[in-house]
Amino acid sequence: QVQLVESGGGLAQTGGSLRLSCAASGRTFSRYNMGWFRQAPGKEQEFVAAINWSGSWTYYADSVKGRFTISRDNAKNTVYLQMTSLKPEDTAVYYCAAANVGLRDAAARDEYAYWGQGTHVTVSS
DSSP: OOOOOEEEEEEEEETTTTEEEEEEEOGGGGOEEEEEEETTTSSEEEEEEEEEETTOOOEEEEEEEEEEEEEEEEEGGGGEEEEEOOOOOOEEEEEEEESSSOOOOOOGGGGGGOOOOOEEEEEEE
């Protein structure tokens, strides 16, 4: 089992940057494929990005491709989401998630067994 704690959210201006972190407990973090999701006010939760256990493969939602970068440091049990060129529509609660099996559909919530509590990101126009 793994516990996830997100941090790094806050207020940013349009065009600005933020880096989210997700710290995982446990010694088996490197076995998990990781993902980031977000939920904007009044909207369904949506997929943002995913990374495999080694960091050799990444996948992004079209809405963030070219602006967001997912990465991980297995020595620090942490996955990151670097967000640049932020837009007001990026405002949401961001969640990290862990999957202890191979990802058949990285964008599907059901693939992920463990979730953090979320961190708020607000982008002002």
